[in-house]
Amino acid sequence: MTTTRWNGAHRLLRAARARGIDICFANPGTTELTLVSALDDVPGIRPVLGLFEGVCTGAADGYARVSGKPALTLLHLGPGLANGLANLHNARRARSPVVNVVGDHATWHLSFDAPLTSDIDSFAKPVSKAVIYLRDPASLPAQLQEVFDVASGPNGGVVTVIAPTDVMDADVPEEEGSEQRAAPSSPAGLSGKGVVPDGDIDAVQAALAHQRPVILLLGADALTERGQRAAARVAGALPGRLLMESYPAIVSLGGDLPRLERLAYFPQDVLRQLGDATVVLVGAKAPVSYFGYEGQPSALVPSDRIIVLSRPDQDSVAALEALVARMEAPTPVVAPQAAPAVPPVADGGPLSPAAVVDDLIDRLPEGAIISLEGSTLGGPFLQRAYRARKHQVMTNTGGAIGQGLPCAIGAALAAPDTRVVSLQSDGSAQYTVQSLWTFARERLPVTVIIAANHRYAILQTELTRADTAIDGEVTGRLTRLDNPQVDWTALARGYGVPAVRVATRQELQEALDRGLDEDGPFLIQVDLP
Structure with missing residues (x-):
């Protein structure tokens, strides 16, 4: 040879x-x-x-x-x-x-x-x-x-x-x-994942017969379309509620998919959201507090109220479908969301995060991918995502900021015929602002929407929750980004990305119409209070 x-x-x-x-x-x-x-x-x-x-x-x-x-x-x-x-x-x-x-x-x-x-x-x-x-x-x-x-x-x-x-x-x-x-292996996904034993599925079915209320918390491959549809059948037969983990790697939302609640962020909100329900983990980990807060539990659901159907490394879709078969759960009728009608351009009017998200959802194309980083636009978007045409969302799984713009690069190269939208806060965008250059060089179809409130909003929220003033000499200097204010349109143009700055609904809607149809990248700086 x-x-x-x-x-x-x-x-x-x-x-x-x-x-x-x-x-x-x-x-x-x-x-x-x-x-x-x-x-x-x-x-x-x-x-x-x-x-x-x-x-x-x-x-x-x-x-x-x-x-x-x-x-x-x-x-x-x-x-x-x-x-x-x-x-x-x-x-x-x-x-x-x-x-x-x-x-x-x-x-x-x-x-x-x-x-x-x-x-x-x-x-x-x-x-x-x-x-x-x-x-x-x-x-x-x-x-x-x-x-x-x-x-x-x-x-x-x-x-x-x-x-x-x-x-x-x-x-x-x-x-x-x-x-x-050395033949290529199958892409990471459902094929070859650990199989949930039949006995474990039988035990879950038996346990659920005596539990009310019930929440199915979905993660990993349970957040695929197949996984969601099977989970909806289980939830409908119990009945129960469907939640997705707070920060999924990638999740399909909108269109005719089941409406998913997002697991809340702050521990008090999680405790209220879950109440006294039994939580069935389907490819998700048990809910824990993002940080340790004095007087708040780190584990947010007692172990006696947790049932594990599948771990993140197991085939959650197969487990759900096997549970559906055992329960003889009917297929729920989920009416597809009608394609949002694009409203007429509004005159004037201040912008809010909810308004930005509403105008985006009205225009979001079928099959789009959202790279989401930051709470300013991220929270409102995930609350409303069910109204949009079917799309996928990537979130910041590990909490290390500076992920949103680079993840959009990878998404655009993995799905070159798909519009990618980067919903991005201005503070975290500075960590990997060089991404704009790669957007321009590769001519990637990415629409970047920068929520420019010129502050570290999450830190100010945490300070407020701790009854600490956010306008003190030190707290103000370490949480405000307004002296000087960053001109994102100038930065974008310097990296070769066309950009506009908007402060009203009319300007925003016009910018979205242009940015979602641009042949290549486009940045919209949204001035928010």
Whole structure:
């Protein structure tokens, strides 16, 4: 059998391509140049440059959520990885399949402790399902098999690959046709997830016969269309209520789908929302307080009021459908929402978050994807999303801000014929503002709506809840962003994205009509009180 000489970088990329990976979000440096060069030689992997590593890791997360396939990142040493950690934390919480390639010094150079030498392994472990150091050329085939088996599995996650330059530079013989033998795995999703045993489903059915009221809390694959429809049948037969977890990785909403309540954010609100109901966990974790508040419980539902149908790593859809069959639950009639009629342009009138969301929902195209970050527009949107045409929503799964804009990049590249809308607060947008440049460079169909209230609204809300003034000398300086106010339209134009600033309903509606039809990205700065 004939062989061809390839270096380690070629071998890594060819193995990725053979497993169905077709994109690499990169911010490389000197130690990654062999991999950069190899991207020219390995067709089928699209390189996308991000100006900041957090843009790359967030984009890989968004791509994986929408496509179900792993995405590559390419980062520069430990400091580059450190710049991307926040969005890798979110990707881990979303259980997104990401192969995070981090270059390292040549193995023979590490002992000299050059300025950029760091403990990459320790940086990577908290956000990675596996960290694999490519030891030497001889071990490369087996180690790459492990990398892509973990990342491409049905419950894949972030896999960090530490790639020393000498291993990437080294010749690695590869048998012709090896890519064909390493067939691409199925995208992460329903296929191959852990099966809920029949006995567990029987036990849930028996328990539910004696429980009222009941809430089904949906997460993971239970939030797919199939999962929701099966859950609605169970809820209708009990009867019970349907809730979705507070921050789902991706959820289908609107159209003829069941109306889902969102699990509240603050613990007091959760306690009121759930009352004394028994909570059935379907691909979701038990509700806990987002932060520890003195005098408030961390676990928001007592263990004796929790029934587990499926864990996030199990096939919740199959479990729900099996429960439906046991209960002989009828299919509920869900009237599809009529396509919202676009109202006439209103004259004047101040803007509010609810008004912004209402005007967006009236115009949101079928199949759109929302990348949502920030409570200013996020809360109102999720309350009203059932009224919109069918769409998908990605939320900030791990709470590390700076996710919304990069996730929109990944979503737009995963679904190039789909309009993506980034609902974004102005404070968190500053963490990954460089995303605007990638929007422009790749001509991505993303409409960015910036809620510009020039403050950290969530911090002011928390201070108010703690009976602390928000206009004190220190609290004011650390929560207000109005001196100077950021001109988002100027920033966007500087990055190559057309933009407008609106302060009235009329201006907003005109901007939405333009922005949702733009051939490429568009930013709307919405001035809010």
